Amino acid sequence: MSADAEPAPVSAKPPVTLREVAAAAGVSVATASKALNGQGRMTAETRERIRETARLLGFRPNSLAQSLLRKRSFTVGLLTNDTYGRFSLPLMAGVSDALVDKGVSVFLCNVEDDPRLGQLHVEAMLDKRVDGIVATGKRIDRHLPVDLSNLRIPVVYAFTQPDPGAVGLVSDDAGGARLAVEQFLRLGRRRIAHVTGPESFAVVHTRAEAWRDVLKENGLPTAEPLLGAWSEAWGHDAVEKLFGKAGREGWPDAVFCGNDQIARGVIDALRERGIRVPEDVGVIGFDNWEIVAEATRPPLTSVDMNLASLGREAGLALLSLVEGQPAAPGIRKLPCRLVVRQSG
Amino acid sequence: MSADAEPAPVSAKPPVTLREVAAAAGVSVATASKALNGQGRMTAETRERIRETARLLGFRPNSLAQSLLRKRSFTVGLLTNDTYGRFSLPLMAGVSDALVDKGVSVFLCNVEDDPRLGQLHVEAMLDKRVDGIVATGKRIDRHLPVDLSNLRIPVVYAFTQPDPGAVGLVSDDAGGARLAVEQFLRLGRRRIAHVTGPESFAVVHTRAEAWRDVLKENGLPTAEPLLGAWSEAWGHDAVEKLFGKAGREGWPDAVFCGNDQIARGVIDALRERGIRVPEDVGVIGFDNWEIVAEATRPPLTSVDMNLASLGREAGLALLSLVEGQPAAPGIRKLPCRLVVRQSG
DNA sequence: CTGAAAGCGCTTACAG
DNA sequence: CTGAAAGCGCTTACAG
DSSP states (O other), X not given: OOTTOOSSOOTTSOOOOHHHHHHHHTSOHHHXXXXXXXXXXXXXXXXXXXXXXXXXXXXXXXXXXXXXXHTOOSEEEEEESOTTSSSHHHHHHHHHHHHHTTTOEEEEEEOTTOHHHHHHHHHHHHHTTOSEEEEEOSOTTSOOSSOOTTOSSOEEEESSOOOTTSEEEEEOHHHHHHHHHHHHHHTTOOOEEEEEOOTTOHHHHHHHHHHHHHHHHTTOOOOOOEEOOSSHHHHXXXXXXXXXXXXXXXXXXXXXXXXXXXXXXXXXXXXXTTOOTTTTOEEEEESOOHHHHHHSSSOOEEEEOOHHHHHHHHHHHHHHHHTTOOOOOEEEEEOOEEEOOSOX | OOTTOOSSOOTTSOOOOHHHHHHHHTSOHHHHHHHHHTOSOOOHHHHHHHHHHHHHHTOOOOHHHHHHHHTOOXXXXXXXXXXXXXXXXXXXXXXXXXXXXXXXXXXXEEOTTOHHHHHHHHHHHHHTTOSEEEEEOSOTTSOOSSOOTTOSSOEEEESSOOOTTSEEXXXXXXXXXXXXXXXXXXXXXOOEEEEEOOTTOHHHHHHHHHHHHXXXXXXXXXXXXXXXXXXXXXXXXXXXXXXXXXXGGGSOSEEEESSHXXXXXXXXXXXXXXXXXXXXXXXXXXXXXXHHHHHSSSOXXXXXXXXXXXXXXXXXXXXXXXXXXOOOOEEEXXXXXXXXXXXX
């Protein structure tokens, strides 16, 4: 054991450098570098001795210096405008989880809907020489308030509107809607209504179309979807519309809802009318927002967009772009899954 | 305009270096550096010419190179184990927002409750030479699954259990509870019950104690708080206990709930019993989880822990530690605020 | 098998 | 007023 060896990294001391390791092992920095990186040729003993010395000294290479040489920082930027929403959380966790094992760290960039913030963050990322950027949002039909189309680094879009020619990942909303409607059919439901969000959302149309397609394919009568707000209150109002006037025979026997909040409102309103879920009417939501789905009485069956997987895929897609693998541009749709609880 | 000047940063081209700026401006790199940093002495024209050249070339200094010299990376790590929860979101946004304007970027580190992940992320942060770390969690009486007590960089704890001798920021839960109870008193309520979470949470005791203190201070009768789960279902059960047996005179005229989900359950259960909120009974929640509070019928009055401010303060506290300002160790409590809606 | 040299992109004393 | 030199901590041809 060399006299230079420190017991353990002590607070406030600067980190151990390669130079110190080399000195302690009695070799040059070049040799030390090669020993630790498994490069070059040297006796097994030399290599082992250097490694042991490094271990003893608690040496960890300065990533900043490595990045400067390697032209890669092993960092990526994660842009989002959904810092108070619930969609970005699993998405961000997915991105981070996919990358941490590859030694890649993720910068969190909250851009809200503010172009100034967007600009600020993008410049910070570029200055810090991130290897790439994942752009994330709270809806797939809106752009972030930044232009990422002419950066010199790869960009992957996840759950937000991609630039033309870019790589984008979104959930397969049509597929998710099919899962819900087909579950109803399997349960013998035949008059399946659809209560969903505002017209201005692309997913409202995608899901409604899939709902109608499945009904048609099965020779069932279709109707207009009921559009409104993404809220419990709209769920209540929709029940009034659907179950208010007609005789019992005219009622739907199932309601496919555009999100879990609407579904929650629908279920509460049905209960207040003495209509039983799922005995009289089945209800399925969208988003699988667990804390809501599980508190609903009865617990809510819901379509899950697999956002954590989406994030993970986005992270991996970015990584392969960074590593120079060509990726087919365009939007890739990832499957949803149905989480069956008790409401439908 | 020099012949070397490029129109705009084009994709795939490597970034412009200081060397290129210097060449284009006909000076040495040293002079160029000083011109851009406002250092050294030179004619105003020289400085201006260099700056103009840099602007034209779209020069942005390589932050990695700067960090290597300055011994500061202008990055910090943000550890959290609450990636699927709702507490960390405003907290993280607050940290990020406070720092982006100072040129400091934030690494997102999702450690779940997994020591391996914790270790992995802390090592990545250290390797990347972050200037400091903010540790964040989902409850203030639990440690993250990592030991941050002997790092050579400053650490600030926000909404998670700090190490002894460290700087920690938490919400003032006792103060928050007082706000709720005092609001009830102001409204003339006198029999104020408390329905809250499980015994294992420190905040359950803190809030219950404050609730009881305010009652005592006002000469009102106190009782035992009702402990249960942090769920709507427990809210329902608690209403059964409070309003089930006794005659109307024995009923509380107000219920202070430990979180918004419990409050939601309480309000729903009261409605189902035909007890009016707020006419017959006032209800106040905790957390001000807007999407729940606003959907409750009537909309829920709730205590807000100001988590975004907490995050902001944590970011700023870390920054001053990084800059060498001494900070008093110990736990700093930040005030809550009451958001009055209609339930109490 | 090992080391001296050059260099990543920048900054900062120090000369002139 | 401006530039040459040294250096941050590392890696990678290139000699020997």
